[in-house]
Amino acid sequence: MNHLPVLPVLLPLLAASLLLMAGKLGLGAQRILAVAATSIGFLIAILLLRATLDGTVMAYNLGDWPAPFGIVFVADKLGALMVLLVYLLGLPALLMATGGTDGLGRYFHPLFQLQLAGLSGAFLTGDIFNLFVFFEILLIASYTLLVHGGGANRARAGLSYVVLNLVGSSLFLVAVAFLYGTLGTLNIADLSLRLAAVPAEDVPLVRVALATLAGVFLLKGALAPMTFWLPHVYSAASAPVAALFAIMTKVGIIALLRLVVVGFGDAEAVHGLLHPWLPLLALATIFIGSIGLFAARRLAMAAGNLVLISSGTLLFAVAFADADASGALLFYLPHSVLVTAGFLLLAGQIAARRGSLEDRLVRGPAMGDRFAMGVAYATLAVSVAGLPPLSGFLGKIMLMQDASPAGWAPAWWAALLLSTFVITIVLARSAALLFWQADDPLPKLRQGAGPAIALWALVLASPILVVAAVPLSAFANGTAAQLHARTPYMQAVLPDPQGIEREVRP
Known part of the structure; x- marks a missing residue:
């Protein structure tokens, strides 16, 4: 059990190596190996979540090098939840x-496993430099x-x-250099201790470094x-790849949330660093995504704008990351990831059924199985719009109640309600173009x-989230409480902070 925090990373790395060696065995053998490895990873993610349910924070020091000097993987409720989401999404995407x-093309399956390794590592690492390493692993695979x-x-x-991500990676390294040069640490738990005692002459440089780091995370989150x-x-990628990309924006969002709550803490040196610009830009992101929905000419492009709206929604909650707002965020986040990924898979399935029309939002011949596709579309549309009775409605209600700071509530409520209205109008119009044809149907697609299985697993995710809303809400609030307590995380990573021997900067 002590090795659980590192297994979600090591397993896909091993699978990628085996898949490269198994390339000559043919596509069928690669599929079997990839699905088996991802299924085992899903089971490991369940075990990791189970091991952290009682509030345990598991720290794994790679090579037994102690933190803050060595590489540390940390599994708390938040990290375990995000790793489970990675594999919950990875398995349907792989099946698709x-x-x-x-x-x-070549090397799809090894690259897919590298993507899973990079995502899992980014959610479990306790060190900012190794967060950069895992960012690069997942980005290289995604390219x-x-x-x-x-x-x-x-x-x-x-x-x-x-090009965009190379610029982001360069800024990431600059921020890392500044942080290490001024604070002497990149460990997230240790960062909190060092910020509390940063010399006054270093405060401007520390603020610049942390603002740059936050900017990199927000670039990944598409602010x-x-x-x-x-x-x-997202609309250019193939449907399975786009579906897996649905969780990539959440890497930056969760990294920022953990940095703000655990790393920043109550340090005076970073007071007000994210305000008021972050909530303003989060609201602007929701607005831009809503305008993009009106302009979308393909269902996949519309789904990409839905991901954008969800990023803005989550980032507004991060900007006011108290325990209540974080609990609402963590209830809404799984819904957002699974439903938008489902829409991206659905866009690919509709494109495959409509021949040369693909997923363009124009009238054409009816799909041979348009009833099944219509049911899937309606379920996802109701959920992503935030209409009752599905999970999007519950998530938005929680966000409106728990992430409405004084002075921002009118703008926040207006943004959520306006985005719901826009999504409903656009998806209803798209349904009329895609499903209400009187033309002779096309032949059914044989697959x-x-x-x-992949499509319906994600379509049914929203109804399942509704059925399990009470325990999931309790889990989300418990995860937020553990995150904001900070002490369990810091004690697991740095059991003896006073005993750390540091070099004195010249």
């Missing part, structure tokens, strides 16, 4: 890819997965995506004005069981 997407299958549209999206890449990139 077995419908033929994985055969459009190739984005252009998997080829095409001019993917090449254009890939070029802008690579305005760094938003416009997301819908284009294996994998894509159907």
Whole structure:
């Protein structure tokens, strides 16, 4: 059990190595190995969540090097929840890819496993530099997965995506250098201790470094004005890859949440660092995503803008990250990830059924199984819009109640209600174009069981979240309480903070 925090990272790294060696065995063997590895990873994620349910925080020092000098993996309720979401999303995305997407180019399955490793590591690492390392692992895999299958549209999206993230990575390294040069640590738990005693002459540089680091996380989270890449990139990727990308924006959001709550703490040196610009830009992100929905000409582009709206919603809650707001955020986040990913998979399925029309929002021949696709669409649309009785409604109610700080409540409520109205109008119009045709139906699409299981697993996620709303709400609030308590995390990582021998800076 002591090795559990590192297993969600080591397993996909091992699977990627085996898949590279198994390349000559054919696509069928790669599929079996990839699905088996991801399924085992899902079981490990469940065990990790179970091990942390009682409030235990598990710290694993790689190579037995003690923190804050060594590499540490930390599994608390938040980290375990996010790793479970990675595999909850990764398994359906992989099953969808077995419908033929994985055969459009080389090395899909090794890269997919590297993506899982990078995502899991980013959620479990307790060190900012190793967060950078895992960012790079998941980004390098995502660069190739984005252009998997080829095409001019993917090449254009890939070029802008690579350039943007290279700029972000460069800024990340600059922030890391400044932080280490002034504070002498990059461990998140130790960062809190060092910020409390930072010399007055170093405060401006520390604030610049932390603001730069926050900016990098917000770039990953697609905060305005760094938003416009997301819908284009997500709509250009193949459906399984786009579905896995649905959790990538949450890497930056959760990293910022943990940095603000655990790293910043109550340190005077970083007081007011995120205000008032972060809540303003979060509201602007919701607005931009809503405008983008009206302009979308493809269902995948509309789904990309839904991801954008969810990022703005979550980042507003991060800006006022007290325990109540964080609890609402952590209830809404799984819904957001699973439902938007479901929409991206659905867009791919509709595109495969409509021939040359693909997922463009224009009238055309009816799909051969439009009733089943219509039911899936309606379920996802009601949920993502935040309409009763599905999980989006419950999540938005919690956010409106618990993430409404004084002075911001009118703008916050207006943004949530306006986005709900826009999503409802746009998705209703899209349904009329996609499903209410009188033309003769196209032949039914023949696929294996994998894509159907993948799609319906994500479609049914929202009703399941409603049925389990009470225990999930309690878990979200408990996770937020543990995060904001800070002490369990810091004691697990630094059991003897007074005994740390530090070099004196010249």
